[in-house]
């Protein structure tokens with residue numbers, strides 16, 4: 421009832437083109453824009469590089485075109501509500517391709533508290549919270565914290581990215597990570613250095629298996 425009322429006052433809009441959608445829409449993306457998304461086929465893919473600490477990756481689509489533009493607005497132009505569409509895309513992919521009941525916890529890549537205050541929200545946490553609701557997996561993002569504020573990764577070459585994130589994350593309670601199968605959530609995987617560093621500390625704390633889940637990536641696995 422409340423949702424209906426809110427939908428009348430704030431009708432659902434496509435996150436890509438802003439077109440007003442049917443009130444009972446279950447995803448905030450119009451048909452035209454949906455057809456423009458470059459989806460990736462299949463389910464989770466094992467990391468093939470040999471230096472990744474995570475075990476596999478599930479990725480909805482290519483980081484290009486309307487998706488790239490929308491992810492940038494999601495992060496940098498105060499559009500927190502986009503999480504609903506992105507989380508739905510990701511949960512659909514996970515439901516269709518994986519036995520997600522194997523996961524003990526969902527953890528999102530943390531922002532440094534200073535950056536989170538400036539932005540007003542952590543976009544990855546919004547996605548992981550929604551995923552937790554949709555998949556029925558416990559949200560435990562508080563187990564991972566960002567202790568060092570890092571430069572924006574997007575402006576750095578790969579080698580500098582590695583140095584930039586090294587030691588930036590810590591596990592807050594190893595006993596809750598030990599032997600757990602974790603779904604590690606972020607918005608985008610570019611080079612993968614941030615997700616890899618998170619995976620490294622989680623594995624050091626005893627995590628059994630880590631599957632990385634992102635909306636989009638430009639990397640081949």
Ligand SMILES: [Zn+2]
Pocket residue numbers: 434435436437438439449450451452453454
């Ligand atoms: Zn649209």
